[in-house]
Structures are given as structure tokens and as C-alpha cells.
Amino acid sequence: MIPFLGDSGRRRNINLGGKTAASHASILDQAKTQRLERETQRRKYESAIKVQAWYRGRSEARRAKAQMQRDFDAGTSPHAGARYLALFGQEDEYRLNAWSLAVIKGGDAALFGPFTTGDAGSWQILLQRLALVLLRTVSRSPESPSALNYLKILDALLSVSTFKKALPFNGENLCLQITSYLLRHDFFRLIREGYLHVPPERKTAPFLPPWTALALSPLSTFSNPSDFANCLIQFLGHVLTVPLIPNRLPLPSVTYLAIHLPISRLDQLPLPEFLTSFPSLEWRAHLIANLSTFAYPRFSKVSGPVIQAYLSLISGLMETLPLGCFEIEKAKKADRWGAEEPDTDDDEIPVAVQVTSFELTPSIASLRLDQRTLNRLQAIQSPAHLQPLLAASSKHPSTRIALCNFILNLCDLMPSKRNNVLGSMAATGSGGLIREIYRGWVRVAPLGKDESTRTWNPQLTPSWVTLLILTELFNHILLTMGDDEFFASAAPNATGARNPLTLDEVVAFSRQLLNVVFALFTELDQRGLQQQGIRGLRMTWEMIRERGTQCLQAIHSRDSRRPFVPTDHWLRTGEMDLKTFVEAALCVAEEDDLVAGARTLTKRQLALLSPRLGILNNIPFAIPFDTRVSIFRRFVANDQAKHPTDPFDRRASRTRVSVRRGKIAQDGFDHLADADLKGEVQISFIDQFGNEEAGIDGGGVFKEFLTSLSKEVFDSDRGLWLETGQRELYPNPHSYATEPHSLNWFRFVGRILGKALYEGILVDIAFAPFFLAKWLKKQSFLDDLASLDPELYRGLIHLKHDPNPEALSLDFTVTLEELGVARTIDLIPDGSNIPVTRQNRLQYIYLVSNFHLNKKIRLQCEAFFDGLASMVDPKWLRMFNQQELQLLVSGANSPIDIDDLRENTQYGGVYDDDEETIRLFWKVLKSFDQDQCRALLRFVTSCSRPPLLGFKELYPKFCIRDSSNDESRLPTSSTCVNLLKLPRYKSEAILRQKILQAVTSGAGFDLS
Structure with missing residues (x-):
């Protein structure tokens, strides 16, 4: 069929009315609207059904509830209305109380009688529900008048002995089922709420004793290990986390809780599971406080596994708490040198x-x-x-x-x-x-x-x-x-x-x-x-x-x-290349630059340097002393490189000072107290006639000045320093040494000694060990007193072990005598009226030691360390102990290596290593004993000890120059430049005699 000639179903509709046909979109919108209307109608219909059903249900419930209330009110036995109370007991406390009174009056028969009838199953379900209703009601209103009645029923329902007495055949199983039901419905959480509803101040509340007994009941119900473990987890997690639980209970209840707490079964606690069950850190802290309170009296009666479980539990709880969360610690106080100073006025041993x-x-x-x-x-x-x-x-x-x-x-x-x-x-x-x-x-x-x-x-x-x-x-x-x-x-x-x-x-x-x-x-x-x-x-x-x-x-x-370990005991040199430590010194010296970001190191470089720096800063004694001295010299060299100098005129960068021969200390103090000692210092000596001396200035004149100055300022007759019995120096504790002018001198002396360390110039001075310890930020105590006052030390040791210290009639005072005047100083407030007893003698010993070793010389030491720190960074010195510091100052008291000295000796004039007098000199020197060698070294260098790292470190170098052909003359020296002026002796015997005569007779310095 041809479409346009037939089939009216496919004919085109023609609108003759003049209106536009509907669009496709409008048709879709219309369909969607209709669909939404149908959906709305459907929902209204369903909602109406639900509302009607709810209304009918509520109406039926009200009718049923009313009927159950009528049945309850008309009931002739206590269990007649149990079903009603199981459903509505929490809403109807009047009837719940009436039922509880009837049950208490009816005794065991009222609770357990239905178990002997055909309704035993339903009665068990009702009792479980009723127990939960009673528990919730009490936890919500623990001080209500009916709470004690409810607790009596709950006590019977959770008592295995009561169940077994009433129902010998299956009573224990029934009690177990009821208890398990309550545990599944937050039994211990409700117990916790009950405790929290009563403030700790109301520990006389009547409900607390039965409530505590009820809380412990489940722990004696379960014999199965897994059931008991679950019960113990809940008990510890809810009950023993109650804040201040020992403060909330009357004393009999505290005793009851302590006795019945299952400490002896703590080893059955699944610790990993338990430690993850706490909602907050406070709960953990409360559990630690409460459990430790009840547990410690029973430690002697429990087994090893229980002790281990207790320790593991407390430790596990502690691990998650913040460090120091139980206290507030005061910040420490540091002195200007960086050492932590105890409060010397404190009356307790710090x-x-x-x-x-x-x-x-x-x-x-x-x-x-x-x-x-x-x-x-x-x-x-x-x-x-x-x-x-x-x-x-x-x-x-x-x-x-x-x-x-x-x-x-x-x-x-x-x-x-x-x-x-x-x-x-x-x-x-x-x-x-x-x-x-x-x-x-x-x-x-x-x-x-x-x-x-x-x-x-x-x-x-x-x-x-x-x-x-x-x-x-x-x-x-x-x-x-x-x-x-x-x-x-x-x-x-x-x-x-x-x-x-x-x-x-x-x-x-x-x-x-x-x-x-x-x-x-x-x-x-x-x-x-x-x-x-x-x-x-x-x-x-x-x-x-x-x-x-x-x-x-x-x-x-x-x-x-007091050394007691074998030689090289502390050294660990086999596992690390010592050269890397010297290289690490460069990084330490540039530490400030690293922090400021001026130098960037790769992660690999940091990983390599970091452990070495850690060892150097914390256990430097694991590294050989010579290596640490090399590092110290590297520190100084890097610091010197940072010091500003004029590259075109070094003389302009020098500090020029003229000092009089007889007034070296005073002139040095006047001109150098505030000078830049890290730079070059040029010294000119003025003789007794006011004329400038001619000297060899290669750094040696300053060494001579420094050596002479040190002899003067450290002379104990000047009043700044005193000597111990071993002729070791320490600051004078006299009161005049604390005056501003004296403190300025201590500061100046510190700078001078720092300059000697900075330049590597040895100074023949010995310091007391307790004073050297202060350089290392260490406080001195009783053991250091032996080097200061052996007699006082022995007395305090005797007091320490005296079985009857009261017989000595000591008090907390010390007596000082200055310029013939004695005065008494209290070590603690009102110390003159506080006797020394067995209980406080350690405090007295500490305070006496602290007074003599620290307090009396605190200001002097601070001034000295201020001056020393201006030249030498304190952390550089902390690589050494007291004995090593002394070596750093005055050199090693070790045998003089003649071969090393010869290898590092320079010659002047006609001398060289093959010259006849020189060959005789070394032959004679080889025959000297060590005392004679030291005397010669002092004669030439002003110090009898060799340099720490050998004579290659001596500056200026040891030098021998000819002086004349006259064999009757004695050798002379210029200690400022370490120069020996040796006449051209031809005889070994004469050379030996003249040298020994010169070094032992005091002949010496020659400016020619």
C-alpha cells in the first residue's frame, strides 16, 4: 500500500482551527506530572494505613496496659503483675514499689515458687527483664525511698547461694543465666552510673553498701575462665574507673570491696583486649589510682603470675598517659657559665x-x-x-x-x-x-x-x-x-x-x-x-x-x-676512623652557620657527621685524648679564621701594649682588660730606666709577657688565689675577693688564661680538681672537699658513719674567721637552733660541702668564667675531664721524648744538625734523667712539660743558636721565643757541666 494513498491510521492530522500542535517536551512534562500525582496519592494511602495501624496499636496498647493494671491491682500473688512490670515497670514506680514490697514480704517463695510449676520458662524471662528494670531504676535514682527494696530483690536474683538453697537442682544455672542477661545489657555500666549519681561527700548514703555488694556479685558467679575474664574486664573498666571510689564508700564497704576484689585472679585478664577498651585517658588514670589502692595489701599473698599481671596491667595503662601528667615541674635555673646551680639557700638536699x-x-x-x-x-x-x-x-x-x-x-x-x-x-x-x-x-x-x-x-x-x-x-x-x-x-x-x-x-x-x-x-x-x-x-x-x-x-x-679502670678502658677507636673526628670539628666550629643556613649539608653528610658530633659532645672520653686536643686546636683555628684582620696591613690589626718590667700584672690589667685578645697583641717591655727593651717579636715576646703575667696574677701572695695542701690553686673565698675590683681581676685572669689556651701557650700552673670541675659545668660536693680541706673532709666522713652523731653537739652553722674576727653563718634559717641528728646529717654534710666548695667562691668563679668564655667557647672544654683540662693548661707530665725534640728543633747562627757542638748537645741530653731534661725545658721555654701533641706543636719552635766561642760562659735563653743560646763548647764534659749549672742556678733570660 502506498502511504499517501491509503491507511487513514497514518494520515497526517491537519488542524483547521489555527492552533499550534503540542511540543514533544510538553507531552513529557505532562506525563511526569501525572506520574508524580499518582505517587503522591500512593504515599498518602500508605501513610494513612500506617497512621491507622499505629493508632489502633496505641489504642490497643493503652487498653492492654489498662487491663494489665487492673489485673495487677486485683492480683492476689506477687507474681500476678510481673508481666506488666516487665513491660512498664520503669514508667510506673508506684506499682514497681508495691510489687517489690509484696515480694519481700513473700520471701523466697514469691521469687522462686513459679520455677516449680509449668511456667518456669516464662517466669525466668520475666525475672531477667524485671531485674534489668530494677537495676535501671536504682542507677537512675539511687537515693529514692524504694531503692533499698529493689536492691534486696536484685541481691537475691544474683546470689548463687540463694538460688541453690531455693532450687537445689538447677538454681545455680538459673542464677548464671540471669547474671549473663544483665551483663549483656550493661550491668556494670549501670553500676557505674549509680555511683556517679551520688557525690563523694555523701558516702553515708544507705544504698552504697548493698550497691557495692551487688557490683561484686557477678565476679563470684562465673567459673568458666572466658566468662570470668569477660566479667572482670567489664568490672575493672566500669566500676574501678569510677573517680574516687574509695572516697565514695563508707569504711565497711571499702573493706568489703578490698576483700572481695579478685586480685588473685588478675592473671586471667586478657590484657591486650582490655587495654584497648578505654574511652578516655582519665579512665585509665582512675583505674591506676583505685586498683593500686586496693591491691598492694595483698601482694604478699598472691602468686608470681598475679604479681606479673598486676605490673603489666599498671604499666600498660601508664604507657599511654602523658609524660609527667601527674605533676607540674618547675623550670631549671642556669648560671651565666651554663652550669645548673643549686639554690644554696635551700634547706633540703637538692x-x-x-x-x-x-x-x-x-x-x-x-x-x-x-x-x-x-x-x-x-x-x-x-x-x-x-x-x-x-x-x-x-x-x-x-x-x-x-x-x-x-x-x-x-x-x-x-x-x-x-x-x-x-x-x-x-x-x-x-x-x-x-x-x-x-x-x-x-x-x-x-x-x-x-x-x-x-x-x-x-x-x-x-x-x-x-x-x-x-x-x-x-x-x-x-x-x-x-x-x-x-x-x-x-x-x-x-x-x-x-x-x-x-x-x-x-x-x-x-x-x-x-x-x-x-x-x-x-x-x-x-x-x-x-x-x-x-x-x-x-x-x-x-x-x-x-x-x-x-x-x-x-x-x-x-x-x-680517682682512677680505677684499666688503661684504654674508655677508648673505642677500633670502629671509627679518627680522622673523621678532626674533620667533624670543622662542622662543630661552624655550627652557628649551619643553624643560620649559611652552609647546607647533604643528608649523607649529616648522617656521617651527626654520630661523631654526638660522641664528641656526650662521651668524648671514648676518643683518644690526643685526637680531642687536635679537635680543640681545630676549633681555635676556625675561630681565628673568623676574626677580622686587615689583609693589607697586619700591623694595623694588632693591639700594641707597653708594660713595665716591675708592673707587668698592673699594666696588663690596665691595657688588656677590655682589649680584643683574640687578635694579635704586640708587647713592648719597658725596663727600670723607662726605656723600651729590644726583643725578638715573632710571637715570643707576647709569650714571655703571658708567662710572666701568669706567674704574678696566680701568685697566692696577691690575695686572689689560695693553694691547697698539694699546691693547687683555687679562688680565694675571703670577702674582699668578692668586691667589684677583685671580681674584675678574676675576669681579667680568666681572659688571660683563655688567651693562653687560645694560643696554645702552656702555663705552669696547677688548679684544684674541684675548681677544674666547675669549668665542665659540674658542681662540687663532699668527695671534692678532700682536695680543699682534708681535715674537714675526714671529719664529715666520720660524721657520716658515726652511730651517735648527736653526741658531737653540732648545729647547722659554719664559722668563718677573717682578719682575726670570727662570725657564725647559718646554713639554713635558724640553723644555730637546729641540732645535727642521724636523720638530718646527710643534709648537714651536703650543706657544709656546698658552702665551702661552691657558695663561698660563686661570684669569683662566675667572673673568672666570664673572662674565660670570652676567649674559649665552654663547650670546647667539655671534651675533657678535670685531669685533661690541667694537661691542656700546663702540658703533660710525661717523659720528654728527646728524639721528638731533636726532630722539631731549629738552628741559628753557625749551628746545624751536623755541627760538632750540636752533636755533643744531643748526646749529653740523651744522658740526662727526666728531672734534668725538665729543668732544661723550663730553662728554655719557661715550662717543664712537653706540649700535648709533641714538640711539633711548640710555638715558637725550640731553637738553638750559637752565642760565643768562650767555653767559660754559661748557656742563656730567651724564653719568649724558646731560644737556647749555646756557646760553642768542644768538650762533652764541659758542655754537660755548663748546661746543668745554667738550668739549676737560675741563669737565664738574655735580650741580646
């Missing part, structure tokens, strides 16, 4: 002033804890808690690791109580715990053994924990242990010795610790492990390294004062 392992900021705000909770937490470190715990741990050695972990975490949370905690541990068994940890754990551990490969293997965690706690304990006892007690352990019949380790054990332990610390410095930065740590401990590897370093420094300090 033992912690020697511990610099932590710096805290106020963190108590991070935990919202009541002051009473804080006090309870502080009690954890008290002897009442620690001593039973330590005794129980001694009985069960398997708990040692957990105990060490607990102590380390406790010290982190309570750093101000750190000394109390460590002191309690160190005193256990008169140091027996330290011996046990060392001999049983640390000594046999692989850590720090020379032949072992150091590793961060997690399996070594127990070894790390015991090493750390031994480090903490031994460092602690060293703070309060005198040398008399430390070395007393070496005596076979020593009595009263406090050193728990023998000296051989100290030597072995210090070597093991040195290996560990050295490895931590060399490996941490390269491995990127600084902020990581040991699993189970909150300390990072960096913190562990710091603790080990502190203990190592304390042992080394003891060895520095």
Missing part, C-alpha cells in the same frame, strides 16, 4: 639538681583529675606501695622484667618523685636488687658485648629493660654515694659499704654500657630510629641513649677523680 634527664612543661591540664585522685596516684611511689611490691617480686624472680618496666614508666609519669622510686628500689636488700639485676640479667645479656652484633631485634626487649633499670638505679646511687662508700666494696672486710657492685663488676658494666651507648650514637641517625623505641616502653631510642649516657658520665666522673 639531689635532683644533678639529674638533667628531663625537662617538663605543665601537662596536668591534659588530664582532668581531682586533687584527691592525684594524691592517690602519688601514693603509688610511696614505700607503703613499693616495698610490698618489691618484696613480692623478690619472692618471684619471674616478675623482674615486669617490675623493671613498671618502675621505668612510673619514673616517667612522676619525674619529681624519681629519686624516691629509685631510692626505694636501690635500698631493697641493701642493694641486693641491683646485684641481682646485674648478675642475673645484664651480665649475661648479649647487649654491649664486644664480640656481639648489636641489633634492634624485638626479642632483646627483656635485655634492654633490665639494662635500662640497672642504668637508672646505679646512676641514682652514684648521686648520693661518696668515694669512701664507692671504693669500700674493694676491701674484703669492708663494713657499711653501699656500693652493691664490686669494682670489677663496675668496670665490666661500664664497658658493656659504653659499647651500647657508642652503638646508639653511631647507628641511630644512620638507621633513622631516633623517635622509635622498644615495644612495651614509652622511651624512644634517643631517650634510652640519653639515660645510658648519664650513667656512663657518672662512672667516668668517678674514675676521673
